[in-house]
Amino acid sequence: MALLNILHYPDPRLRNNAEPVATVGAEEKQLVADMFETMYSAPGIGLAAIQVNVPKRIIVIDISEDQTQPMCFINPQIKRREGEEQMEEGCLSVPGIYEPVVRYRSIMVQALDRKGSAFELEADGLLSVCIQHEIDHLDGKLFVDYLSEMKRTRIRKKLEKMRRQTL
Ligand code: NI
Numbered sequence: 001m002a003l004l005n006i007l008h009y010p011d012p013r014l015r016n017n018a019e020p021v022a023t024v025g026a027e028e029k030q031l032v033a034d035m036f037e038t039m040y041s042a043p044g045i046g047l048a049a050i051q052v053n054v055p056k057r058i059i060v061i062d063i064s065e066d067q068t069q070p071m072c073f074i075n076p077q078i079k080r081r082e083g084e085e086q087m088e089e090g091c092l093s094v095p096g097i098y099e100p101v102v103r104y105r106s107i108m109v110q111a112l113d114r115k116g117s118a119f120e121l122e123a124d125g126l127l128s129v130c131i132q133h134e135i136d137h138l139d140g141k142l143f144v145d146y147l148s149e150m151k152r153t154r155i156r157k158k159l160e161k162m163r164r165q166t167l
Helices: 026-041 125-138 149-166
Strands: 046-048 058-061 071-082 085-089 099-103 106-112 118-124
Touching (some): 026 046, 071 125, 099 125, 106 125
Antiparallel strands (some): 071 106, 085 099, 106 118
């Protein structure tokens, strides 16, 4: 197990497009374990492989309060979308920033689990929002992209300043 380094906005590597996973092998299983450890220690409720600079279509999520419901989605695809939901979102790659984003309220997603078995899941509320947020990462998209240009610029400047102060 190892803690992975999380990329921060506006790192251009967060814009990479993740490739589908052909087979869930030892390397992917190790990555998933490391991603859970990294997400739990942050702490956060979702993490995409892109955020730790691995351009593979893998996400981990745990929305429980006591970190007891780990969920892994490999090659996730949203098959059904319904309704609208606005929630305040944050992101481990955009630390300290929380802004409301409108997403689909409920979705049906197909994916492989951490062992490589296919599954289907209906999700709504926070889990639905979290899955959509993480799948966006796989396509090089961040939640700040849904905000106004002005807000995004302000956030970018704030994070760049924070980064300079910690270097
Ligand atoms: Ni995120």
